[in-house]
Amino acid sequence: MLRVMYFEQLRRIGPFLIALCAMAAALPVLSCSGLLAGGAASESFAVLEAAGRVSMYYPMLSCAVGLIIGPAGWQTDQEHGHVYALSLPIPRWHYALLRLTTGVLLVLPVVAALSLSALLTSALVTLPPGLQTYPLPLSLRFAATSLVTFSTMFMLSSASSRSFLIGAGALFAAFVFDSLFAASNQLDYSVIAELLFGTRSPFSFFMGVWTLIDV
Amino acid sequence: MSAAVEVRGLGYKAGKTFEIRDLDLTIPTGAIYGFLGANGAGKTTTIRLIMGLLRPLAGTISVVGHRVPDESPSMLARVGYVPERPHVYKHLTVDEAMRFHRAFHVRWDETMARELMEQFMLDPTRPIARLSKGETGKLLMLLALAQRPDVLVLDEPTDGLDPVVRRDVLTALLDFVARDGASVLVSSHLVHELERMCDWVGVMDRGRLLAEMPMHAFKSGIKRIRLENAPAMLPQMPFVLVERDTSHRDERWLVRGWQAPMTQYFDGIGARVIEVVDLDLEEGFVELLRAGRDHRAATAGAR
Numbered sequence: 206m207l208r209v210m211y212f213e214q215l216r217r218i219g220p221f222l223i224a225l226c227a228m229a230a231a232l233p234v235l236s237c238s239g240l241l242a243g244g245a246a247s248e249s250f251a252v253l254e255a256a257g258r259v260s261m262y263y264p265m266l267s268c269a270v271g272l273i274i275g276p277a278g279w280q281t282d283q284e285h286g287h288v289y290a291l292s293l294p295i296p297r298w299h300y301a302l303l304r305l306t307t308g309v310l311l312v313l314p315v316v317a318a319l320s321l322s323a324l325l326t327s328a329l330v331t332l333p334p335g336l337q338t339y340p341l342p343l344s345l346r347f348a349a350t351s352l353v354t355f356s357t358m359f360m361l362s363s364a365s366s367r368s369f370l371i372g373a374g375a376l377f378a379a380f381v382f383d384s385l386f387a388a389s390n391q392l393d394y395s396v397i398a399e400l401l402f403g404t405r406s407p408f409s410f411f412m413g414v415w416t417l418i419d420v
Numbered sequence: 421m422s423a424a425v426e427v428r429g430l431g432y433k434a435g436k437t438f439e440i441r442d443l444d445l446t447i448p449t450g451a452i453y454g455f456l457g458a459n460g461a462g463k464t465t466t467i468r469l470i471m472g473l474l475r476p477l478a479g480t481i482s483v484v485g486h487r488v489p490d491e492s493p494s495m496l497a498r499v500g501y502v503p504e505r506p507h508v509y510k511h512l513t514v515d516e517a518m519r520f521h522r523a524f525h526v527r528w529d530e531t532m533a534r535e536l537m538e539q540f541m542l543d544p545t546r547p548i549a550r551l552s553k554g555e556t557g558k559l560l561m562l563l564a565l566a567q568r569p570d571v572l573v574l575d576e577p578t579d580g581l582d583p584v585v586r587r588d589v590l591t592a593l594l595d596f597v598a599r600d601g602a603s604v605l606v607s608s609h610l611v612h613e614l615e616r617m618c619d620w621v622g623v624m625d626r627g628r629l630l631a632e633m634p635m636h637a638f639k640s641g642i643k644r645i646r647l648e649n650a651p652a653m654l655p656q657m658p659f660v661l662v663e664r665d666t667s668h669r670d671e672r673w674l675v676r677g678w679q680a681p682m683t684q685y686f687d688g689i690g691a692r693v694i695e696v697v698d699l700d701l702e703e704g705f706v707e708l709l710r711a712g713r714d715h716r717a718a719t720a721g722a723r
Binding site for chain 1: 472493497501510511525
C-alpha cells in the first residue's frame with residue numbers, strides 16, 4: 206500500500222521534488238562558491254559574508270518543502286471529495302498514516318540532497334584559519350524545520366476548505382490584533398511570534414544559526 | 421430470504437431542505453436492485469450512507485453482515501463501488517490506477533482485470549485525465565468488478581455514456597453477476613435500462629422510499645383504473661390505493677399490488693369498473709412520484 210501511495214504522490218509532485226532537490230544541493234555549493242572557484246574570498250570575513258548571504262535561503266527552502274509536499278498528500282483526495290479514499294477497505298487512521306508516511310518519505314530526498322551536498326562541499330573546500338564547516342548541524346536543522354513545516358501543512362490541509370478558512374482567518378485576526386496591541390503599547394516583541402518561535406515551540410528550529418561556515 | 425443490504429429507519433439531513441427520514445430498504449442476496457428516483461431524490465446520499473461515506477443521524481445499515489459505518493473497512497473489502505462522478509486519481513495511467521486499486525483489495529483478480537481491459541479496449545498507458553467519459557466509465561466498472569465483490573453499488577454508472585459504451589458496461593456487469601452471483605444496487609433515472617436488468621426495484625423521492633418490490637410485481641401490479649359510482653368511504657381494499665383522482669366525471673385510481681380477481685371488490689362496493697389500464701415501468705414510476713408528491717402536498721396543506 207505504501208509503495209503505490211508513494212508512487213502516486215511522486216507522480217503528482219515529481220517535477221517539484223526534483224526542483225527542490227536541485228535547490229537543496231545548490232545551496233551549500235553557493236555558500237562556498239568563492240572558495241570552490243579558488244577566488245579571492247580567502248579572508249575569513251569575506252568567506253563568512255559570502256556564506257551569510259546564502260543562509261537566509263535554507264529556512265526559505267525548508268518552508269517551500271513543507272508548503273509543497275504537505276498539502277500534496279490530500280490534494281488528490283480533496284479534488285474528489287475524499288470519495289475514493291473513503292471507499293478503500295482500510296480504516297481512516299490507517300489511510301492518514303500512509304499519507305503522512307508517504308509525505309515524510311518525499312521530504313527525505315530533499316534533506317538528503319542538502320546533507321550530501323553540504324558534506325561534499327565541506328570535504329572539498331579549504332577554509333581560512335579559524336573557520337569551520339557545520340554540515341551535520343545544518344542538515345539536522347534543515348531536516349527538523351522541513352518536517353515541522355510539512356507536518357503543519359499536512360495537518361492544516363487535511364481539514365475541509367471551510368475549516369481551513371476559519372483557522373486561517375482566526376490566525377490572521379490574531380496576528381492583526383497582536384500587531385495592534387504591540388504598536389499601541391510600544392512593545393518591541395510580538396506575543397504570537399514569541400509563542401510560535403519560542404524555545405518550547407517546534408518552530409524554534411527556525412531561529413538558530415543557518416550557515417554552513419562559521420567560526 | 422437473506423439480505424445483502426439492509427437499511428432500517430435511516431435518517432440523514434443535509435442543509436436546511438434535504439432530509440432522509442425513516443428509510444427502510446432491503447436488497448435480497450443475489451438480487452439486482454434498481455434504485456429509481458428523479459434527480460435530487462436522495463439516491464446518491466442513500467448510496468453514500470450505505471457505503472459509509474456519510475454518517476447517518478439515525479437508523480442502522482448492514483451490508484453483507486457488517487454494520488456501517490462502524491465496520492466499514494471489512495464491509496468495503498467486499499463491496500465494489502462506482503460513484504456518480506469519477507473518483508480515481510487523474511494523474512495516474514490506467515495501469516497505475518489498477519495497480520493502486522489492487523494494493524488495497526486482497527480479492528483482486530488480475531486475470532479478470534486484464535480481460536476486462538482488453539474487452540473495454542482501454543489503453544493501459546493512457547493517463548486517466550485524457551480518457552473520454554465512456555472510457556472512464558469503463559475503467560470504474562473494471563476496478564469495481566476485478567476486486568470480485570459480493571455486492572456492487574453502482575451510482576448512475578451509465579449516466580452520460582453513449583449507447584455502445586453503455587451496452588459494453590452493462591454486459592460486463594451482467595456477465596459478472598451471472599458468474600459470481602453478486603448482489604447489485606444500481607441507481608438510475610433511466611427507467612428502461614433498469615427494467616431490462618433488475619429483478620427488484622425501489623422508488624425514491626425527496627428522501628423517502630415510495631415503493632420497494634420485485635420488478636415483476638412492480639410492472640404488473642401498478643394499474644390505473646377508471647371507474648364510476650365509487651362511494652366516498654371505502655372499506656378495506658385488497659390492493660394499495662396510491663391515488664384517488666375525483667376531478668373527472670369518472671374517477672381515476674392509481675393502485676399498486678393489483679391482480680385481476682380484485683375487480684370483485686368493486687362489485688362489493690357498488691362501483692363499476694370502466695377500464696383497467698396497464699402501466700409500463702416508466703409510467704408506473706412517474707405516477708408513483710406524482711402521487712407521492714400530491715399526497716405530501718396535501719398533508720402539508722392540511723397542517
